[in-house]
Amino acid sequence: MLLDRLAELVPELNQAFLETMYMVSISLAVAIMGGLPLGILLFVTDRGLFLENPVVKSAAGFVVNMVRSVPFIILLVALLPFTRWLTGTTIGPTAASVSLSIAAIPFFARIVESSLREIDRGVIEAAISVGASPWMIIKDVLLPDARPGIIHGITITTISLVGYSAMAGIVGGGGIGDLAIRFGYYRYDNTIMITTVVILICLVQLIQFLGDRIARLTDKR
Amino acid sequence: MIEIQNLVKIYESGKQKVKGVQDVSLTINDGEIFGIVGYSGAGKSTLLRCINMLEWPTSGNVKIDGVDLTSLSRQELRRARQKIGMIFQHFHLVRSKTVFDNVAFALKAAGKSKQEIRNKVDDLLEMVGLQDKRDAYPSQLSGGQKQRVGIARALANDPNVLLCDEATSALDPGTTRQILLLLKKINQELGITIVLITHEMGVVKEICDRIAVMQDGKIIECGEVYELFARPEEPLTRSFIDSVLQLELPEHLVKNRRGTLVRLQYRGEAASDTVISDMLQSFRVKGNIIHGKIEYIQNKPLGILVLELIGDESEVKRAIDFMHERTGGLEVIEHAA
Numbered sequence: 001m002l003l004d005r006l007a008e009l010v011p012e013l014n015q016a017f018l019e020t021m022y023m024v025s026i027s028l029a030v031a032i033m034g035g036l037p038l039g040i041l042l043f044v045t046d047r048g049l050f051l052e053n054p055v056v057k058s059a060a061g062f063v064v065n066m067v068r069s070v071p072f073i074i075l076l077v078a079l080l081p082f083t084r085w086l087t088g089t090t091i092g093p094t095a096a097s098v099s100l101s102i103a104a105i106p107f108f109a110r111i112v113e114s115s116l117r118e119i120d121r122g123v124i125e126a127a128i129s130v131g132a133s134p135w136m137i138i139k140d141v142l143l144p145d146a147r148p149g150i151i152h153g154i155t156i157t158t159i160s161l162v163g164y165s166a167m168a169g170i171v172g173g174g175g176i177g178d179l180a181i182r183f184g185y186y187r188y189d190n191t192i193m194i195t196t197v198v199i200l201i202c203l204v205q206l207i208q209f210l211g212d213r214i215a216r217l218t219d220k221r
Numbered sequence: 222m223i224e225i226q227n228l229v230k231i232y233e234s235g236k237q238k239v240k241g242v243q244d245v246s247l248t249i250n251d252g253e254i255f256g257i258v259g260y261s262g263a264g265k266s267t268l269l270r271c272i273n274m275l276e277w278p279t280s281g282n283v284k285i286d287g288v289d290l291t292s293l294s295r296q297e298l299r300r301a302r303q304k305i306g307m308i309f310q311h312f313h314l315v316r317s318k319t320v321f322d323n324v325a326f327a328l329k330a331a332g333k334s335k336q337e338i339r340n341k342v343d344d345l346l347e348m349v350g351l352q353d354k355r356d357a358y359p360s361q362l363s364g365g366q367k368q369r370v371g372i373a374r375a376l377a378n379d380p381n382v383l384l385c386d387e388a389t390s391a392l393d394p395g396t397t398r399q400i401l402l403l404l405k406k407i408n409q410e411l412g413i414t415i416v417l418i419t420h421e422m423g424v425v426k427e428i429c430d431r432i433a434v435m436q437d438g439k440i441i442e443c444g445e446v447y448e449l450f451a452r453p454e455e456p457l458t459r460s461f462i463d464s465v466l467q468l469e470l471p472e473h474l475v476k477n478r479r480g481t482l483v484r485l486q487y488r489g490e491a492a493s494d495t496v497i498s499d500m501l502q503s504f505r506v507k508g509n510i511i512h513g514k515i516e517y518i519q520n521k522p523l524g525i526l527v528l529e530l531i532g533d534e535s536e537v538k539r540a541i542d543f544m545h546e547r548t549g550g551l552e553v554i555e556h557a558a
C-alpha cells in the first residue's frame with residue numbers, strides 16, 4: 001500500500017527535510033551577510049555614484065562573475081578542499097552549506113545591485129545635496145527604497161538554494177535531494193522520488209508565498 | 222554672495238566631449254531671487270548643479286560667501302552643502318519614508334539630536350503648510366504637496382542659498398503660483414538667496430529680481446528683470462519675453478489702415494503720464510487705440526499701446542515728435558500705413 005510505504009518513510013523524510021532547512025538557512029544567512037554588502041559595493045562604486053571607484057568596481061564585478069559562471073556542481077567539487085579545511089569533512093549538510101554559501105553570495109549580491117539600480121538617481125542626488133554622508137545615504141535612502149526588491153531577492157535566493165541543496169545530495173550533502181538520489185535514483189523507488197518532488201514543490205510555493213507577503217507588507221510606496 | 226568665475230563643465234563620455242557650461246562668470250547677490258532661463262540643453266542645470274558641486278566643474282571656481290567650494294575636502298563640502306538647499310522638478314523624495322522622515326533626514330545628516338529634529342521638522346512643516354501630512358508617504362501626496370516637502374527638506378539646515386531646478390515645471394498653473402508665493406515668502410522672511418531655473422517667463426516675471434539668459438552653455442544676457450523685459454538686446458531674450466508679453470502686433474491689425482500706426486512702449490512711471498491726451502489736445506489729429514497690453518513686473522508697468530493717428534501728414538509728424546520729446550524713455554515706432 002502506498003500509505004504504508006509512506007508511513008515507513010516518515011522518519012527518513014523528516015530528517016531529510018530538516019537537513020534541507022538547515023543547509024538553506026545557513027547558506028541564506030551567509031548569502032545575506034556577504035551578498036548585501038557586496039551588492040551595495042557593486043552599486044555605489046559604479047560610474048557617477050557617490051563612491052565611484054572603477055578599480056574596486058571591476059575587481060568586485062570580476063570575482064562575482066567568476067563565481068557565477070562556474071556551474072554549481074563543479075563549484076561543489078572544486079571547493080571540497082576548502083570545505084574540508086573549514087568543517088573537517090566533505091559530506092553531510094554542514095559541508096554542503098559551504099559551497100552553497102559561496103555560490104549564493106554573488107547570486108544575491110547581483111540581485112541587491114539590481115534592486116538598488118531601480119532607485120531614481122535623483123533621490124540619491126537629493127540626499128547628497130543635503131550633505132548626507134555615504135553611510136547615511138546607504139542606510140537611510142538606498143536600503144529603505146530598495147527593500148521590496150531586496151526581499152524579492154531573498155525569496156529568489158532561498159528558492160534557488162532549495163534547488164541547489166538538492167544537487168548537493170549528489171556528493172552526499174544530505175537533505176531531500178540526497179534522499180531522492182539514494183532511494184529514487186539508485187533504487188528506482190518511485191514513491192520516494194515523487195514524494196520528494198512533491199515536498200520540494202510545496203516548499204518552493206510556500207517560500208514564494210511568504211516572500212511575496214512580506215515584500216508587500218514592507219512596501220510603503 | 223555666490224561668485225562663479227570662469228566656470229567650465231565638459232562632459233566626457235568615451236571619446237565624445239559635450240560642453241555643458243562654457244566659461245560662465247556670474248555674481249549672485251545675497252537675498253536676491255536670480256533666474257536662469259534658456260532652451261533645453263542650454264546648460265542651466267549644469268550651471269546650477271555646479272553651485273553645490275553635484276557636478277564637479279572642469280575648470281573655474283564657485284565661491285559662496287568667499288569660500289571656494291572647489292577647494293574643500295569631502296567632509297567640508299558636505300557641511301557646506303547643508304547650507305545650500307536644493308529642490309528638483311521631480312521632487313526626489315524617498316518613497317519609503319514619511320513626510321516627517323524625509324525632512325528629518327536632512328537634519329540627521331547634519332548630526333542633530335532627536336529632540337532638535339522633532340521640533341525643527343514640525344516648524345518646517347508648519348511653514349510649508351503640511352502639518353497634517355506629517356505621517357503620509359510621498360505616494361499619497363499631490364505634486365504641489367511633494368514640492369512643499371522638498372522645500373522643507375531643503376530648508377532644514379537653515380541654508381543661505383536655495384537652488385531650484387525647474388521646481389514648478391511639473392505642476393499646474395495654480396499650484397505653480399502657490400509654490401512661487403512660498404518661495405517668495407522664504408526669500409523675504411528668511412532672507413535666503415534663491416537661484417532658480419525655469420523655462421517659463423511667467424515664473425521670472427512673477428518673482429525674479431535678476432535673470433541670466435543661457436544659450437549653448439554661455440550666458441548671453443544678464444540683468445534686472447524689468448530692464449531686460451523693457452530692453453532685451455539678444456533675439457533669444459526677446460523671444461522669451463514675447464512669450465509672456467506678446468507685444469507683437471497681430472498682422473490683421475496692421476493691414477488696411479488709413480492712418481499712421483504708432484507703437485508706444487511703456488516703461489516705468491511714464492506709463493501713468495498724460496502724454497496721449499496732451500498730444501490729442503495739442504494737434505489736429507485723431508487717435509484710435511488699436512491694441513494694448515500692460516504687464517506689471519515687480520509692480521512696475523510695462524506694456525504697449527498701438528495708436529492709429531489720422532490727420533494731415535505734417536500734423537501727424539509733429540504729434541509724433543511731440544510724443545518723442547515728452548516721453549523720453551518711451552519708444553515711438555512708426556508703421557507704414
Ligand SMILES: Nc1ncnc2c1ncn2[C@@H]1O[C@H](COP(=O)(O)OP(=O)(O)OP(=O)(O)O)[C@@H](O)[C@H]1O
Pocket residue numbers: 232233234239240241242259260261262263264265266267268420
Ligand atoms: N551627465 C551628463 N553627461 C553628458 N552630457 C550631459 C550630462 N548632463 C548634461 N549633459 C549635456 O550638457 C548640456 C547641457 O545640459 P543641461 O542639463 O545643463 O541643460 P538644461 O539647460 O538644464 O536643459 P533642460 O531645460 O532640458 O533641463 C546638454 O547638451 C546635455 O546633453
Ligand SMILES: [Mg+2]
Pocket residue numbers: 265266267386
Ligand atoms: Mg535642466
